[in-house]
Amino acid sequence: MGLFDKLKKGLSKTRETFFGGIKTLFAGKKLDDEVLEELEEILIMSDMGMETVEKILDDLKSEYKKQEPDDPLLLLRDIMVSNLESEGFNANPQQNPYIIFVVGVNGSGKTTTIAKLSKKYISEGKKVAIAAADTFRAAAIEQIKHWGEKIGATVIAHEHGSDAAAVVFDTLKHAKSKGKEIVIVDTAGRLHNKSHLMEELKKIKRVIEKETDGPHETLLVLDGTTGQNGVQQAKAFKDSVDITGVVVTKLDGTAKGGIAFSINNQLNIPIKMIGVGEKEDDLQMFDPKSYVNALLGVEDDG
Numbered sequence: 001m002g003l004f005d006k007l008k009k010g011l012s013k014t015r016e017t018f019f020g021g022i023k024t025l026f027a028g029k030k031l032d033d034e035v036l037e038e039l040e041e042i043l044i045m046s047d048m049g050m051e052t053v054e055k056i057l058d059d060l061k062s063e064y065k066k067q068e069p070d071d072p073l074l075l076l077r078d079i080m081v082s083n084l085e086s087e088g089f090n091a092n093p094q095q096n097p098y099i100i101f102v103v104g105v106n107g108s109g110k111t112t113t114i115a116k117l118s119k120k121y122i123s124e125g126k127k128v129a130i131a132a133a134d135t136f137r138a139a140a141i142e143q144i145k146h147w148g149e150k151i152g153a154t155v156i157a158h159e160h161g162s163d164a165a166a167v168v169f170d171t172l173k174h175a176k177s178k179g180k181e182i183v184i185v186d187t188a189g190r191l192h193n194k195s196h197l198m199e200e201l202k203k204i205k206r207v208i209e210k211e212t213d214g215p216h217e218t219l220l221v222l223d224g225t226t227g228q229n230g231v232q233q234a235k236a237f238k239d240s241v242d243i244t245g246v247v248v249t250k251l252d253g254t255a256k257g258g259i260a261f262s263i264n265n266q267l268n269i270p271i272k273m274i275g276v277g278e279k280e281d282d283l284q285m286f287d288p289k290s291y292v293n294a295l296l297g298v299e300d301d302g
């Protein structure tokens with residue numbers, strides 16, 4: 001199965017529940033008030049966020065008048081795409097080591113994301129070191145070690161319960177002495193309380209800043225099924241560490257695929273990757289056009 005087919009399959013729940021209905025709604029009709037009202041309802045239900053829905057509708061109305069398109073669905077597609085911000089995969093970063101700091105609550109898909117990213121860099125011929133800095137959970141250390149072995153990345157780990165910042169310090173030292181071009185830092189998603197967690201993340205960040213010119217990327221991994229709660233959670237992370245990109249996972253498990261727009265808009269952070277299933281290839285680099293095509297059931301025209 002090709003990447004787009006995987007994406008389409010992963011987004012079938014949200015397409016079948018909400019977005020797919022737009023095609024039928026538009027078929028052979030003029031975009032009059034009634035059609036636009038129904039469209040508005042679909043978009044709101046998809047968790048897109050009111051502000052984005054209004055912006056998309058305004059753009060659609062004015063462009064529809066101007067362009068009189070044969071296929072308004074493609075016009076809507078283009079407008080939706082312009083409301084999503086993405087940032088490509090930095091395959092050949094100039095900084096060495098290039099440091100990717102990964103944060104997010106437990107269970108959001110951090111480990112899967114780290115494994116996938118490491119694999120991608122390894123396939124680009126880069127050497128990868130992973131800091132097992134979620135020392136709060138013994139299982140997390142084991143899980144990341146297991147992945148490291150599987151994909152050929154070195155994992156630097158200390159004992160369960162040890163100082164996370166010290167693990168990061170050692171990983172940076174290792175990367176510099178062994179010529180590892182990419183360092184990925186796994187972190188805890190839950191400590192005794194939220195402020196404790198945020199303090200730990202800040203401490204790790206200070207270590208990275210002191211030892212290198214990084215972090216070069218700070219990725220927040222967000223479970224797409226948590227909807228608006230996830231967006232609130234993201235704000236807390238954003239306030240503590242500067243998030244440079246979001247990874248939205250488990251989009252296959254939600255009917256509300258509009259959440260990607262909401263995240264983009266409310267947080268003002270580009271989406272880097274999305275997860276649409278549990279298999280390795282189901283975590284994809286985020287491409288707004290393919291995403292919207294898959295939502296609307298439009299063929300991918302590149």
Ligand SMILES: Nc1nc2c(ncn2[C@@H]2O[C@H](COP(=O)(O)OP(=O)(O)OP(=O)(O)O)[C@@H](O)[C@H]2O)c(=O)[nH]1
Pocket residue numbers: 104105106107108109110111112113140143189249250251252253274275276277278282
């Ligand atoms: N359906 C689906 N499941 C996913 C996706 N991404 C991750 N998962 C699953 O979600 C669960 C949690 O993923 P992990 O990568 O272990 O998450 P984590 O944030 O590292 O969690 P901890 O190990 O608990 O800290 C696993 O069972 C994954 O297989 C996705 O895009 N879709």
